[in-house]
Amino acid sequence: MRKHERSAKGKVVGMETDTCIKGAHILYHGEVLEGCIAISDGKIAFLGKEANAPRAERILDARGLLALPGPIDAHVHLRDEGLAYKEDFYSGTCSAVAGGITSVLDMPNNSPLVDSASRLAERARKARGTIVANVGFYSLLPADLNGLRAIAEAGAVAIKVFMHEPRTELPVWDEAMLLKAVSLANRLGLPVAFHAEDPGIIGEAKCKLRPGLDPVSKFVLSHPPEAEVEAVGKLARLLRGLRVHICHASVPRAVELAKGAGFTVEATPHHLFLSSDLYERLGPIALMDPPLRPRELVMALRALLYDGLIDIVASDHAPHALGEKLSTNHVPPGIPGLETMLPLLLNEVAEGRLSLQHLISLVCEGPARIFGLRAGRLEVGWPADLVLVDLRAKHVVKPDAFFSKAKFSPFEGLEFRGRPIGTIVNGQLAFWDGEVVARRGCGRILKPEGQSRGQGDEVPS
Ligand code: DOR
Ligand code: ZN
Ligand code: ZN
Numbered sequence: 001m002r003k004h005e006r007s008a009k010g011k012v013v014g015m016e017t018d019t020c021i022k023g024a025h026i027l028y029h030g031e032v033l034e035g036c037i038a039i040s041d042g043k044i045a046f047l048g049k050e051a052n053a054p055r056a057e058r059i060l061d062a063r064g065l066l067a068l069p070g071p072i073d074a075h076v077h078l079r080d081e082g083l084a085y086k087e088d089f090y091s092g093t094c095s096a097v098a099g100g101i102t103s104v105l106d107m108p109n110n111s112p113l114v115d116s117a118s119r120l121a122e123r124a125r126k127a128r129g130t131i132v133a134n135v136g137f138y139s140l141l142p143a144d145l146n147g148l149r150a151i152a153e154a155g156a157v158a159i160k161v162f163m164h165e166p167r168t169e170l171p172v173w174d175e176a177m178l179l180k181a182v183s184l185a186n187r188l189g190l191p192v193a194f195h196a197e198d199p200g201i202i203g204e205a206k207c208k209l210r211p212g213l214d215p216v217s218k219f220v221l222s223h224p225p226e227a228e229v230e231a232v233g234k235l236a237r238l239l240r241g242l243r244v245h246i247c248h249a250s251v252p253r254a255v256e257l258a259k260g261a262g263f264t265v266e267a268t269p270h271h272l273f274l275s276s277d278l279y280e281r282l283g284p285i286a287l288m289d290p291p292l293r294p295r296e297l298v299m300a301l302r303a304l305l306y307d308g309l310i311d312i313v314a315s316d317h318a319p320h321a322l323g324e325k326l327s328t329n330h331v332p333p334g335i336p337g338l339e340t341m342l343p344l345l346l347n348e349v350a351e352g353r354l355s356l357q358h359l360i361s362l363v364c365e366g367p368a369r370i371f372g373l374r375a376g377r378l379e380v381g382w383p384a385d386l387v388l389v390d391l392r393a394k395h396v397v398k399p400d401a402f403f404s405k406a407k408f409s410p411f412e413g414l415e416f417r418g419r420p421i422g423t424i425v426n427g428q429l430a431f432w433d434g435e436v437v438a439r440r441g442c443g444r445i446l447k448p449e450g451q452s453r454g455q456g457d458e459v460p461s
Contacts, residue, residue: 018057019038019039020036020059021036021039021067022036022061023036023065024037024063026047036050038053039384039424042383042427044380044382045380062422065389068356068364069364069376069377069385070386070387070423071101071102071342072103072363072373073096073315073338074266075105075107075248075314075316076106076316077106077316078104085405086319086321086406088130089126089131090132093130093132094403094438095339096338097132098436099341099343101341102424105138106136106138107138108137108139108160108167113140113167114140115143115147117147117153117154119139120151131442132425133430134375134383134426134443134445136155136157136448137155137157138158140168141161143169148181149188151190152185155448157447158192158193159192160194161178161193164231173199175234178239193247194231195289196228196247198227198234200230202222205221205222215327215328215330220276220287225293228290232246232257236257236258236263239261246263246265246266248290249266249310251293251297256304256309264366265309269345269411270286271290271293272298272313273344285335286410287325287331288316289333306354312363312370313363315337315338317337317404320332320334320406322407335406335408335410336404336408339402340409340411341363342363342420343420344411345359345418346416350392364376365377372449373449374449375446384426386424388424389418390421393417394417396413397414403436421433430442
């Protein structure tokens with residue numbers, strides 16, 4: 001273990017740390033080691049053999065658990081503000097830490113929309129002091145592209161474009177305009193993430209719907225796989241080589257087109273593990289956008305994941321009130337996902353289908369690399385964000401017990417092997433053995449690193 005032992009230079013002798021996590025197995029540089037992790041001032045101060053560990057005020061007994069870097073969920077709708085009845089910063093980040101997630105990136109389709117530096121600042125102000133996981137913010141494109149610089153300077157992690165519902169006054173269907181917007185965002189250090197569905201194909205499919213269909217069937221039939229393939233194909237032709245991220249890819253052909261253009265690709269647990277036959281049994285509870293796909297497509301998408309073509313897995317946690325989901329007219333698409341993503345992926349590890357290193361690449365290193373975050377790494381000097389998991393513990397998904405306000409899930413009743421037991425955010429215990437124990441506000445606001453933006457580290461909350 002000696003070669004892996006690390007400590008902040010010259011600080012170990014006589015150093016007193018806040019907390020020492022003892023007895024855990026630690027995933028460090030691709031190897032599982034036995035040792036201890038000491039935390040000081042919210043940062044990792046020591047990683048190594050227990051005999052060499054510094055003294056600590058508190059000891060956390062983690063025998064039998066595996067310590068992993070804190071996962072970053074890059075696609076989360078935390079809502080709050082005008083949509084706080086669906087989820088708020090506190091309930092959403094409680095849901096995150098209960099699911100073993102230490103950082104989330106928040107989507108901008110809020111009420112009001114997030115499409116300016118001042119809206120970003122307002123949201124960050126509201127989140128600070130409340131959040132129990134780290135939060136970074138996406139912005140929509142501003143109505144005037146001149147606003148992009150201020151958005152970058154305000155610390156947005158990325159720009160989000162909804163191709164079928166633009167939510168911006170900027171004409172994003174105009175190819176020249178889109179190319180200009182993405183190029184400028186990239187020059188300012190901002191990747192651009194796309195919800196890629198072609199509005200033309202959706203519109204045509206809507207016109208062809210036969211009357212009398214239920215709202216779920218209407219939605220599924222008007223969001224066919226071709227809408228995603230067409231949209232990603234268009235982006236691949238137009239934006240090849242630019243810093244573009246494809247959100248929630250649900251169709252294998254779309255993944256291939258995106259990778260061919262040098263884009264990064266995200267997939268969700270639901271598109272990877274659930275198929276459209278579930279609609280018969282669960283209807284609106286399984287409705288999200290893009291909708292679940294037929295079994296053959298799901299199997300092929302999962303094969304692309306195992307083959308390493310998918311960069312990250314993100315939950316697309318999109319909570320709604322149960323009453324809205326069960327409405328007979330309009331059913332909003334979206335499901336909560338923060339509390340099921342890591343358990344489901346740990347189950348893949350426990351069953352031997354996914355390596356631990358691949359898991360870390362999908363939920364820690366991949367998101368950190370794509371969005372330029374100093375997070376998702378167990379290393380001395382880095383923020384002490386980590387999750388302690390029990391790979392043997394079996395657990396049945398019970399949405400009633402979710403910390404999210406959205407207490408429903410298409411994964412209800414499934415049993416997963418592998419469970420987050422403890423979640424540590426900025427060196428503070430945020431979740432332990434089924435309970436959120438965090439001090440409100442222990443999460444920090446995440447801002448991207450990088451010289452291109454002239455930004456330093458994250459701003460402490
Ligand atoms: O299922 C979804 N829900 N897909 C989206 O694109 C939006 C999201 C939401 O905000 O509810
Ligand atoms: Zn989306
Ligand atoms: Zn989303």
